[in-house]
Amino acid sequence: MDANVLLTTAETCTEFLSGQLERDWSVPVPEMDLTVAGVVAHISDCLHWYAYDLTAGPVELSTMEAHVRAGSPPAELLVTLGTTAKVLAAVVATSAPEARGFHPWGIADPAGFAAMACDELLVHTHDAARGLGVEFTPSPRLAAAALYRLFPWTPMDTDPWPTLLWANGRTSLPGHPRLSKWRWHCAPLSEWDGSAPIA
Numbered sequence: 001m002d003a004n005v006l007l008t009t010a011e012t013c014t015e016f017l018s019g020q021l022e023r024d025w026s027v028p029v030p031e032m033d034l035t036v037a038g039v040v041a042h043i044s045d046c047l048h049w050y051a052y053d054l055t056a057g058p059v060e061l062s063t064m065e066a067h068v069r070a071g072s073p074p075a076e077l078l079v080t081l082g083t084t085a086k087v088l089a090a091v092v093a094t095s096a097p098e099a100r101g102f103h104p105w106g107i108a109d110p111a112g113f114a115a116m117a118c119d120e121l122l123v124h125t126h127d128a129a130r131g132l133g134v135e136f137t138p139s140p141r142l143a144a145a146a147l148y149r150l151f152p153w154t155p156m157d158t159d160p161w162p163t164l165l166w167a168n169g170r171t172s173l174p175g176h177p178r179l180s181k182w183r184w185h186c187a188p189l190s191e192w193d194g195s196a197p198i199a
Contacts, residue, residue: 001111001118001149003093009118009142010085013043013125014078020132025074029131034070036131039124040077041070046120047084050113051091054101061102088117105197106187115149116186122146123168137161150184153196 017040025037034042045068052061068080095110102108108116122138129136144160151167158173165171172178183197 001115001145003089003114005142005145006085006089006092006114006117009121009138009146010082010089012138012142013121014082014085016125016136017074017078017081017128020129020134021074021078023132023134025077025132027131029127032127032131034127036128037072037074037077038070039128039131040074040081041068041072043120043124044068044077044080044084047081047088047117050101050117051084051088053103054088054091054095054099054108054110054113056101058100058102058107085117085121088113103186105183106185106191108186109188111149112186112188115146116184118142118146119150119164119168119184122164123170126165126170149189150186152185152189152192153194 025040026035028035029039032039048066048068052064068077072080092110092114097110099110100107101113103112103116106112122143126136138161140160143164147154147160147164147167154163154167155173155176162171163173166173166176166179167182169179169182185192185197
């Protein structure tokens with residue numbers, strides 16, 4: 001997991017969403033309190049903050065407020081999404097491997113931030129697609145990159161994409177009920193204790 005995987009994931013998601021610009025982005029996403037536009041804006045918010053959090057180090061940076069305006073035209077939201085992905089990728093690529101940044105679920109390294117960004121991109125693009133009534137299916141390689149970095153306790157004998165959705169509480173898997181609570185492991189994998197964390 002690195003900056004190149006992040007950029008490829010962002011390109012995959014923005015390319016898919018760019019094909020949906022004529023649809024109504026003001027519709028709500030099922031099971032969420034956000035519209036399609038709100039979900040896409042949320043992705044950019046996450047990527048924006050991840051770049052700052054990794055740069056700031058392991059202490060939470062709580063002095064700023066910055067949010068993407070969800071009421072912006074969809075095409076502009078996609079430009080913002082691509083921009084925040086490039087900024088975060090640049091921060092990840094130029095950070096030392098041992099660098100750490102604050103996240104409520106663990107003090108993440110650059111690979112952890114890249115993986116969290118990929119998870120946000122893939123899962124929330126799926127959410128946006130559900131709101132728009134279309135199907136989004138990324139490559140197994142991209143899904144696996146996020147899945148095995150953030151959720152190392154997940155089943156290894158299942159398709160990575162539905163497993164990533166399951167790990168994020170979006171669906172069930174055969175033999176695995178849908179999760180009502182979930183969390184990921186964004187600190188270095190060397191610090192994982194071998195168990196699934198309690199959300």
